[in-house]
Amino acid sequence: xxxxxxxxxxxxxxxxxxxxxxxxxxxxxxxxxxxxxxxxxxxxxxxxxxxxxxxxxxxxxxxxxxxxxxxxxxxxxxxxxxxxxxxxxxxxxxxxxxxxxxxxxxxxxxxxxx
Amino acid sequence: xxxxxxxxxxxxxxxxxxxxxxxxxxxxxxxxxxxxxxxxxxxxxxxxxxxxxxxxxxxxxxxxxxxxxxxxxxxxxxxxxxxxxxxxxxxxxxxxxxxxxxxxxxxxxxxxx
Numbered sequence: 001x002x003x004x005x006x007x008x009x010x011x012x013x014x015x016x017x018x019x020x021x022x023x024x025x026x027x028x029x030x031x032x033x034x035x036x037x038x039x040x041x042x043x044x045x046x047x048x049x050x051x052x053x054x055x056x057x058x059x060x061x062x063x064x065x066x067x068x069x070x071x072x073x074x075x076x077x078x079x080x081x082x083x084x085x086x087x088x089x090x091x092x093x094x095x096x097x098x099x100x101x102x103x104x105x106x107x108x109x110x111x112x113x114x
Numbered sequence: 115x116x117x118x119x120x121x122x123x124x125x126x127x128x129x130x131x132x133x134x135x136x137x138x139x140x141x142x143x144x145x146x147x148x149x150x151x152x153x154x155x156x157x158x159x160x161x162x163x164x165x166x167x168x169x170x171x172x173x174x175x176x177x178x179x180x181x182x183x184x185x186x187x188x189x190x191x192x193x194x195x196x197x198x199x200x201x202x203x204x205x206x207x208x209x210x211x212x213x214x215x216x217x218x219x220x221x222x223x224x225x226x227x
Contacts, residue, residue: 043217105157
């Protein structure tokens, strides 16, 4: 069974640009969550999508957005990039229903903004 | 608001037991988790405990939960150099419908031979 796949693994962008990151969850999982990891702030929850609908949202500005497709794959978009957006972006997939809340993470996308 | 706290560093010798501690604030959290992160890698789910349990054992790992004190611990028996990593405690607040995890800052475990 394939794990959670994030692409690309590494990305370098310039301030002001926008970026799109992709996450393919484990087959059968309908929930995809996104997290930002930085040395200063640690792991912070961005948002969660379940069955193509945003179910939860963290405290990030509107420049951070996401979506989920009918096959459960998810994309995260960051517009007008700032230096402070440099981070490891992790996505996690889970069944998202019932009592099973185990979340499995991908390897992450390392974004560097210069 | 919700907050999860952990000590930042722990250093042990190979073969000893390691105990990583965590305190959380949402007493209604249903599940509490332990994740491991090795350098350059994503997060690996190690184990989790349901809030109506006091203890859960899984091979070398033992999780203890004290709901009264909102304290969670992870004990690693016979710690190996391969256990060197950052360990994160996480909770899902009760009022969340989904799987939005709140993480601690992580404890860096260093194992010396």
